[in-house]
Amino acid sequence: MYLTIIVVACFISLLVIYLSILKSRYSYFQCRGIPGPSPTFFLGHFGIIWSTKSYSRQLQSWTKQFGSIYGIFEGTRPFYVVSDVDFLQNIFIHQFSSFNSHRISFLYKLSKSVHLIGADSARWHQQRHAINPAFSAAKLKLMDPLIDRCIESFIEKSSEINQESNEFDIYKLYQRLTMDVICHCAFGIDTDMQNDVDNEMMAKAAVIFKQDVERMSLTKLSYLMPWLTPILTRFLLFQTVLFHTLHRLAPTIFPDLTDKIPRFWLLARVQQVIDARNTESGADTAKRIDLLQLMLDAKTTSQHEETTREKGLTNDEIKANIFLFMVAGFDTTSTMLANCTYVLAIKPAIQEKLYEEIHSLEKDKFDYDTITKLEYMELFLREVLRMYPASTSVLTRVCNETTTVCGHLIEKGSVIQTDLFTIHYNPDLWGPDDPHEFVPERHLTKRHPMALLTFGAGPRICIGMRFAMMEIKMTLARLLHDYKILPGKHLEEGFQLRDGFVIQPDAVYIKLQKRN
Numbered sequence: 001m002y003l004t005i006i007v008v009a010c011f012i013s014l015l016v017i018y019l020s021i022l023k024s025r026y027s028y029f030q031c032r033g034i035p036g037p038s039p040t041f042f043l044g045h046f047g048i049i050w051s052t053k054s055y056s057r058q059l060q061s062w063t064k065q066f067g068s069i070y071g072i073f074e075g076t077r078p079f080y081v082v083s084d085v086d087f088l089q090n091i092f093i094h095q096f097s098s099f100n101s102h103r104i105s106f107l108y109k110l111s112k113s114v115h116l117i118g119a120d121s122a123r124w125h126q127q128r129h130a131i132n133p134a135f136s137a138a139k140l141k142l143m144d145p146l147i148d149r150c151i152e153s154f155i156e157k158s159s160e161i162n163q164e165s166n167e168f169d170i171y172k173l174y175q176r177l178t179m180d181v182i183c184h185c186a187f188g189i190d191t192d193m194q195n196d197v198d199n200e201m202m203a204k205a206a207v208i209f210k211q212d213v214e215r216m217s218l219t220k221l222s223y224l225m226p227w228l229t230p231i232l233t234r235f236l237l238f239q240t241v242l243f244h245t246l247h248r249l250a251p252t253i254f255p256d257l258t259d260k261i262p263r264f265w266l267l268a269r270v271q272q273v274i275d276a277r278n279t280e281s282g283a284d285t286a287k288r289i290d291l292l293q294l295m296l297d298a299k300t301t302s303q304h305e306e307t308t309r310e311k312g313l314t315n316d317e318i319k320a321n322i323f324l325f326m327v328a329g330f331d332t333t334s335t336m337l338a339n340c341t342y343v344l345a346i347k348p349a350i351q352e353k354l355y356e357e358i359h360s361l362e363k364d365k366f367d368y369d370t371i372t373k374l375e376y377m378e379l380f381l382r383e384v385l386r387m388y389p390a391s392t393s394v395l396t397r398v399c400n401e402t403t404t405v406c407g408h409l410i411e412k413g414s415v416i417q418t419d420l421f422t423i424h425y426n427p428d429l430w431g432p433d434d435p436h437e438f439v440p441e442r443h444l445t446k447r448h449p450m451a452l453l454t455f456g457a458g459p460r461i462c463i464g465m466r467f468a469m470m471e472i473k474m475t476l477a478r479l480l481h482d483y484k485i486l487p488g489k490h491l492e493e494g495f496q497l498r499d500g501f502v503i504q505p506d507a508v509y510i511k512l513q514k515r516n
Ligand code: HEM
Pocket: 102, 116, 117, 128, 324, 325, 326, 328, 329, 330, 332, 333, 336, 390, 391, 394, 395, 396, 453, 454, 455, 456, 457, 458, 459, 460, 461, 462, 463, 464, 465, 467, 468
């Protein structure tokens, strides 16, 4: 009897302590004089965020109410939502050492094969240092014939489909194009996604892109109760090892996870390509110019990778990063191409100006050197990047040591989330022309270094930015050289932007008219 009373009393006391800690966490912003909407107990503001259709619009609407720096809670974790560009410049650039990681699901960090987006501090630094040279201008120049081959196939397919229909969704063809480009340039494998529509790689990748890891229940649980993360991590690792062992012991009863889980399937394909490379002669590998080979060249030669490597990448890191390039480069780049095409279809005068510039080069092939001469194309793309940025949720930083930024004391563990749309549509940053109007020439004026954030900023800026811009410019130059883009009947209906990890339209319906 006494024992029961003691147990119940202990339980109630612990519950009261836990609840009062939760409550006191919610005074975090109030104590610092930072405004914000009122939190809901336990969920903070993430009940609203998880149920809203558009994360970006929700942030923007709170910004209108609470200003350029305000506070919300993810569970009890403080989340600063910021559209003050000077404050962000400190976070992303000047005080990078105190804010060097993304806020990202623990599911990306499960194994030792953490990739660039998931890596923190020293591990990120080592990887970035090793991978940066693979994206240099000199290396990209070598890759342009690979990209050109994929564009050729894209143009042929577009022309074929265009002849068969009154309008077609070019976004689908862009997705196949960017997947082809990634396969050629990252894996070094010859694919033909335009014609091989049932390609297994494309199908597996499509499943991966549909999964929004940030909205998975396990991710939400770990955000709400961060202390659960190590337990969840161990549980998932144990589960994977258990399934692999069971499959080895009784393959007929327990299926191979590699076939069941698309991510494992893709990683296994990367491993096969790496194995094939390891058996190639030195002369053959010397001829290869893809990202995989460049990373293999930067690989550590040590047997005891974790303890003795200094600058190289481990085998697992190479695999994880090749996988990441696929995920990070496919959807973003095809979406940017789709957004550009939408604008070209509704702005014929801008399209003609671009055509004139492309035509003046007197070329019908566009390589790295040629596209760098297209000045108006650069302005046009920047304006598309401003008005239709690809992702808000990736633009975060976690505070890894308590510090003061612009007079605000920010505690270790807090998250900084950029309110990208407010910045990109801010008339003080982008005037005097109305930011809701599409005006490429506004980029001739020097702007604040944090005014355009589609690729992020600071040391963690998108590593594939130059690669993506090269691919987009080469594709548009070739398309506009051969065709005039006309709006399809269902263009506006299809161009409904959905806000997931990438902000993307449903479809871009157009018609192509051959130029003489
Ligand atoms: C139009 C296309 C693209 C857009 C809009 C885009 C956007 C972004 C953004 C916003 C970030 C976060 C930057 C930050 O936190 O400051 C990022 C990071 C990254 N992107 Fe891209 N990206 C694109 C294409 C690519 C391509 C083609 C690749 C690779 C082939 C790539 C690989 C990466 C990687 C590896 C990171 C992580 C960098 C790090 O944390 O050090 N991206 N990207």
